[in-house]
Amino acid sequence: MAETDIGEEAARWVAENWDADLTVGEWWQRLADAGYSHPTLPEAAGGRGYSRAGNAAVRQAIADAGAMGPPTGLGMMLAAPTIAAHGTPAQIETYVKPILNGVDAWCQLFSEPNAGSDLASLQTSAVRDGDEYVVNGQKVWTSGGKIADKGMLIARTDPQMPKHSGIAWFAFDMHQPGVDVRPLTEMTGRAIFNEVFIDDARVHHDDLIGDVGNGWRVANDTLMFERMSLGANPVPLRSCAPGSIANNLDKRAGDIVERARSGEDGVPQPNLALWQRLVDHATESGRITDPVLRDQFVRFYELATVNRLTAMRGRTRGASSASPNISKLMMSELFRSARELGASVIGMDATLATQGSLESQIQEMVMFSPGPAIYGGTDQVQRNIIGERGLGLPREPGPGKETPFSELPKN
Numbered sequence: 099m100a101e102t103d104i105g106e107e108a109a110r111w112v113a114e115n116w117d118a119d120l121t122v123g124e125w126w127q128r129l130a131d132a133g134y135s136h137p138t139l140p141e142a143a144g145g146r147g148y149s150r151a152g153n154a155a156v157r158q159a160i161a162d163a164g165a166m167g168p169p170t171g172l173g174m175m176l177a178a179p180t181i182a183a184h185g186t187p188a189q190i191e192t193y194v195k196p197i198l199n200g201v202d203a204w205c206q207l208f209s210e211p212n213a214g215s216d217l218a219s220l221q222t223s224a225v226r227d228g229d230e231y232v233v234n235g236q237k238v239w240t241s242g243g244k245i246a247d248k249g250m251l252i253a254r255t256d257p258q259m260p261k262h263s264g265i266a267w268f269a270f271d272m273h274q275p276g277v278d279v280r281p282l283t284e285m286t287g288r289a290i291f292n293e294v295f296i297d298d299a300r301v302h303h304d305d306l307i308g309d310v311g312n313g314w315r316v317a318n319d320t321l322m323f324e325r326m327s328l329g330a331n332p333v334p335l336r337s338c339a340p341g342s343i344a345n346n347l348d349k350r351a352g353d354i355v356e357r358a359r360s361g362e363d364g365v366p367q368p369n370l371a372l373w374q375r376l377v378d379h380a381t382e383s384g385r386i387t388d389p390v391l392r393d394q395f396v397r398f399y400e401l402a403t404v405n406r407l408t409a410m411r412g413r414t415r416g417a418s419s420a421s422p423n424i425s426k427l428m429m430s431e432l433f434r435s436a437r438e439l440g441a442s443v444i445g446m447d448a449t450l451a452t453q454g455s456l457e458s459q460i461q462e463m464v465m466f467s468p469g470p471a472i473y474g475g476t477d478q479v480q481r482n483i484i485g486e487r488g489l490g491l492p493r494e495p496g497p498g499k500e501t502p503f504s505e506l507p508k509n
């Protein structure tokens with residue numbers, strides 16, 4: 099179906115179904131039942147099999163109607179597409195459905211104190227014990243860990259195998275003894291991410307996504323979905339966190355939309371809508387005539403436009419396999435550029451801002467802006483991948499690929 103048809107069909111559906119008096123849980127269930135919660139998933143996994151352009155058309159229809167978006171968070175962004183791609187039909191039923199209707203929130207248990215960019219160095223172990231695995235280790239920078247019901251856990255099942263082989267990807271229950279989630283406060287003042295200590299926790303063999311030695315491939319797909327989403331700058335929608343701990347399902351959907359509209363919710367996306375808000379602000383204050391500021395405005399506009407076009411090219415057939423990495427890299431540049439522009443426009447007012455104002459959003463963006471150059475793989479790592487996969491440059495030197503993990507030097 100063409101994008102315009104998808105958009106029109108979605109707009110008709112939203113007009114018939116959206117009601118601000120529904121609870122969040124009821125609205126999310128309607129979206130999920132119609133395949134509009136995550137339209138890029140295959141139909142068998144509760145989506146509509148749309149392309150990213152089709153997804154953008156659906157999001158636009160929801161935004162135009164002033165309706166609430168689907169659940170936010172890493173379940174939607176990472177766990178659902180990964181399990182849809184690698185899970186059995188039973189696993190899709192068990193795990194993807196409660197993501198699409200917002201019942202479960204997920205976190206990503208990938209990074210460890212000694213395994214970030216070099217993720218395959220992970221040392222969290224999963225040792226087989228009958229039908230289960232016993233898990234021990236430490237994860238870090240776990241976004242949303244405090245409100246997660248489930249975790250995308252990668253753990254080492256066999257240290258005698260080469261580094262990238264003895265790894266498994268599990269759907270891991272966060273509500274169990276032996277899982278200790280400790281918040282880490284960032285300079286924004288929020289505590290988005292956490293340390294997670296795992297001490298003799300358990301995961302059933304049925305919760306292994308993909309084969310036991312195949313976790314690295316599954317994890318790479320998770321990372322690919324992450325880079326694609328982080329670089330996509332999607333149509334922004336007003337929504338809230340899913341899951342049993344965030345406890346939003348019984349709230350009135352219209353109230354969530356209103357609260358998000360008033361701008362309470364953190365860092366703005368670095369897009370042309372933000373650019374326009376900054377132009378309006380500078381016009382009102384009279385600073386729009388400042389030639390240095392005008393220069394910054396043009397630079398950001400160019401960057402945002404090029405980023406949009408790059409994302410469009412990434413959606414076409416024959417796009418480079420490194421295109422998610424290019425978009426992700428551009429997004430961190432866009433965050434930095436928006437930070438500089440925003441800080442120039444707002445000036446000292448940012449430090450006295452009231453919550454929900456443009457000034458406070460820019461202040462938060464200034465504090466948050468180093469993050470996008472780190473999460474989902476740092477800028478340097480994206481450049482390495484673009485060089486190796488996109489341009490065919492030689493791989494980074496390192497130990498032989500067949501060396502057992504147990505024989506490699508570790509921190």
Ligand SMILES: Cc1cc2nc3c(=O)[nH]c(=O)nc-3n(C[C@H](O)[C@H](O)[C@H](O)COP(=O)(O)OP(=O)(O)OC[C@H]3O[C@@H](n4cnc5c(N)ncnc54)[C@H](O)[C@@H]3O)c2cc1C
Pocket residue numbers: 205206207208209210211213214215216238239240241242291469470472473474475476477478479482494
């Ligand atoms: C806001 C935020 C949210 C996050 N959320 C999550 C999450 O939910 N789950 C999760 O698992 N992780 C999460 N992370 C962690 C993130 O994925 C890691 O921080 C990232 O992969 C970098 O790892 P590291 O911090 O260990 O840095 P390191 O890997 O130690 O890197 C340190 C520096 O060395 C550079 N470097 C490393 N290797 C190379 C190389 N081969 N070539 C060139 N330069 C190199 C890096 O670019 C970096 O500048 C989050 C991070 C942030 C900032």
